[in-house]
Each structure stands twice: as structure tokens, then as C-alpha cells.
């Protein structure tokens with residue numbers, strides 16, 4: 001059996017899978033945690049990867065490897081290739097004012113959307129470069145190279161034996177790469193940080209970019225959402241919804257999107273096409289926080305939520321506990337609305353927490369659908385997609401048929417699939433493990449209307 005490995009270096013943890021290159025069946029896996037916080041040393045990810053792969057049996061016999069990584073994080077290196085400072089992650093909001101400045105300097109939101117397909121928000125790397133220049137000018141001055149989290153790990157895997165590389169998918173989230181021409185926009189790097197920087201070479205998706213010291217072939221890797229898309233395959237009319245630290249919803253497209261409000265990010269996928277995507281900052285951790293408040297574990301939290309009626313008897317949980325990216329409310333905080341003496345129950349609160357994070361993504365899907373093609377089906381992935389309540393409530397909040405897969409590490413498996421592609425020269429035909437299809441009932445469709453209207457109104461009234 002030919003073995004390949006895939007790595008998911010995401011916000012909260014690193015997961016490594018080893019799979020059969022022909023079928024994609026996972027034969028071994030490992031994981032380790034990442035430090036908390038929105039600024040993290042890139043070396044902590046490397047240490048976590050080494051911890052996850054410490055058992056020599058894990059990677060024994062593996063012929064190729066690739067990394068899928070959390071998007072956008074700014075990793076800066078000086079002229080000696082030493083880290084300048086901790087990486088600023090996609091969920092660090094400090095560069096929100098820098099996003100506003102950069103939008104204005106290029107001529108407004110519509111102009112960014114026209115030129116790059118993405119309107120910068122604090123998540124996007126280009127705004128972090130500007131933040132560095134504004135807040136830490138000495139660090140900006142020292143910076144010679146900028147790369148993304150997956151680029152750094154890929155480079156570390158090779159032991160520095162090749163120049164840094166990236167791929168078109170992850171590069172498309174930097175705010176200084178044009179995925180239509182497949183060229184970097186060095187002018188935007190200069191606009192942001194004040195001087196030009198070395199940027200990783202954009203490798204082809206099926207390229208072997210180097211080897212580990214043990215001789216394992218290294219594929220270019222990609223962003224975590226692009227790797228997830230590679231594992232799940234995005235069918236026509238389908239949106240994938242990933243419920244991890246971030247909530248994301250994305251579809252597949254043959255052309256770049258130019259959505260001028262910035263709700264849809266015009267990213268590229270890992271195969272040469274496009275991956276229009278909507279991302280929220282408040283997702284699985286809101287559920288964790290609510291479960292902690294209710295003093296229940298995630299299993300009991302799920303049961304509690306399912307014991308409440310759809311709509312949580314009017315309890316409305318505005319989910320912006322960490323500010324928000326979509327809609328762009330970086331300074332917002334959450335609110336609990338519509339509280340009455342009778343509806344303030346643990347069950348309704350659990351249900352409202354789930355309805356709210358799913359509603360944010362349902363709202364994003366409506367905008368995605370307007371920009372691309374009608375969305376007729378939603379596939380759930382990511383940690384919180386394992387919750388039975390999330391699965392059941394998704395049909396009501398999204399108002400669409402929901403596909404739920406068996407628990408599987410889609411990002412790591414997608415990275416492994418890219419590794420198999422680079423190794424064999426052919427993108428292998430791996431099966432997606434579907435568990436079940438949930439058709440929305442008439443009651444779900446009614447709940448969908450009610451929840452959409454209630455949350456839309458609350459957003460307009462309380463956050464505009």
C-alpha cells in the first residue's frame with residue numbers, strides 16, 4: 001500500500017492523518033494542541049507538529065506529505081530568516097482600522113473587489129502588514145519575508161532545504177495576490193508595509209516542492225478551507241459549511257467573484273478554480289462558552305438544545321462574542337434579546353446559541369448564492385458538525401437539505417489527497433464518507449423563515 005500523510009494545522013490544534021494513496025482510507029492519525037490566543041509563535045506550530053508525529057510508527061512508510069493550514073496568519077522573518085515576532089492570526093482584530101485605511105487608499109470596497117475579489121478585513125494578511133508598520137515600525141523595518149502558517153510549516157518540513165513556497169489557494173487570502181492573473185501584487189505589499197518583501201513562490205498543486213530530511217516528498221499544501229474542499233469535493237449547487245473555531249461557508253466557482261460589500265471573499269481553490277467563501281469569527285467556541293456557562297459537557301449541551309423548540313421561544317442570541325468579520329463588526333459584543341421569564345431556560349439558551357452561529361452562516365450562504373449559483377444542499381464539516389443538535393438544527397436554520405459525513409478530518413485528508421496527487425501525478429478519486437442526508441420538514445422551513453427574519457431584524461436594529 002502506498003501511504004501519504006496530510007496535516008491540518010488549524011487554530012486550536014494540529015491533526016495528522018496517514019492514508020492509503022489509492023483509496024484515501026485513513027490508517028493512522030496523531031494530534032496535538034496549539035497555544036491559545038490570536039498571536040502565537042510560528043515555532044509553536046512546528047513543535048505541536050513534532051509532538052503529533054513523535055511516534056516514529058505514525059509516518060513510517062509515508063511517501064508524500066502536505067500541510068493544510070489556518071488561512072491569513074502573518075508570519076514575518078528577518079534577513080537571517082529568524083522570526084521577527086509572534087504570528088498574528090486570522091482571528092486577531094487589531095488591524096481593523098488598518099483595513100479601513102487600506103480600503104480607502106485603493107479607492108474603496110468596490111475597487112478591492114474589482115481588483116482582487118476580496119475586500120480586506122482584519123483577518124486578511126495585508127492589513128496585518130499595515131498594522132505592523134503603524135504599531136511596531138522597528139519590526140516592520142526588520143521584516144524581509146512574509147509567509148502564511150502553512151508555508152512556514154511546509155518550509156520547516158524541508159528543514160530549510162528549499163526556498164519558501166505556497167499555493168494559489170492560500171495565497172488568494174493574503175490580500176496581495178491576484179488569483180485571476182495568478183500574480184502577486186507587490187504594489188499592495190509596499191502600500192501596506194512601506195517596502196517590498198520576499199514572498200513564497202506559488203507552486204503548482206501537483207508539484208513536489210522538496211523532501212523532508214527522511215526523504216518524504218513534500219507537496220505545496222494549501223489553506224485549511226481549500227484542503228477541506230479538496231477532501232469533500234464541492235458539487236454543483238452545494239455549499240460546504242465548516243464549523244470549527246471559524247465558521248465558513250463556501251462553494252465552487254469557475255470564475256472569480258467580485259462581491260463589493262466584502263461579505264464574500266473571492267478565494268482560489270487548490271485545483272486551479274475558485275472558492276468564494278464567507279467566514280465568521282464566532283462558531284464552535286460560542287457553543288463551548290455557552291455549555292460552560294450552563295455547566296454541561298458538549299454531549300449534554302446537544303441534548304439540552306434538542307429539547308427546546310425551534311426558535312428557542314423567541315430567545316435571540318446575537319453571537320458576536322469575539323467581534324465579527326461577517327458582517328464586519330470587529331468591535332461588536334454579543335447580546336441576548338427577547339428574554340422573558342418563561343423563555344429563559346437552559347434548553348432555550350443552548351438552542352439559541354446553536355441557531356445563532358448557524359444563522360450567521362445561513363445569511364452568508366444567501367449572499368454566496370446571489371454571487372454564484374443557487375445553493376440547494378449544504379454539507380457540514382469541522383468539529384462542531386459532530387454535534388447531533390447542530391446537525392438537526394442546521395436543516396431548520398439553513399432551510400436546505402443537509403449532508404452529514406462520518407467523523408473525518410476533512411482538512412488533513414484533503415492535504416493528504418494533494419500529497420497523493422503530487423506523488424502519483426494524478427488527483428486520486430477518493431470517496432467521501434457520507435453518513436446521512438437530512439431533508440428539511442415543513443416545520444423546519446417554517447422555522448427557517450422565522451429565525452431568518454428575527455435575526456436579520458435584530459442585526460439591523462442593534463448593530464447598524
Ligand SMILES: Nc1ncnc2c1ncn2[C@@H]1O[C@H](COP(=O)(O)OP(=O)(O)O)[C@@H](O)[C@H]1O
Nearest residue numbers: 010011012013244245284298382383384386387
Ligand atoms: N460534539 C461537539 N459539539 C460542539 N462542538 C464541538 C463538538 N466536538 C468538537 N467541537 C468543537 O469543535 C472545535 C474544534 O473544531 P475544529 O474543526 O478542529 O477546529 P479548528 O480547525 O478551528 O482548530 C472546538 O471548539 C470543539 O469544542
Ligand SMILES: O=C(CO)[C@@H](O)[C@H](O)COP(=O)(O)O
Nearest residue numbers: 010011070071090244245246
Ligand atoms: O480565516 C479563515 C477563512 O478565511 C478561517 O477559516 C481560518 O482559515 C481558520 O480556520 P479554522 O482554524 O477555524 O479551521
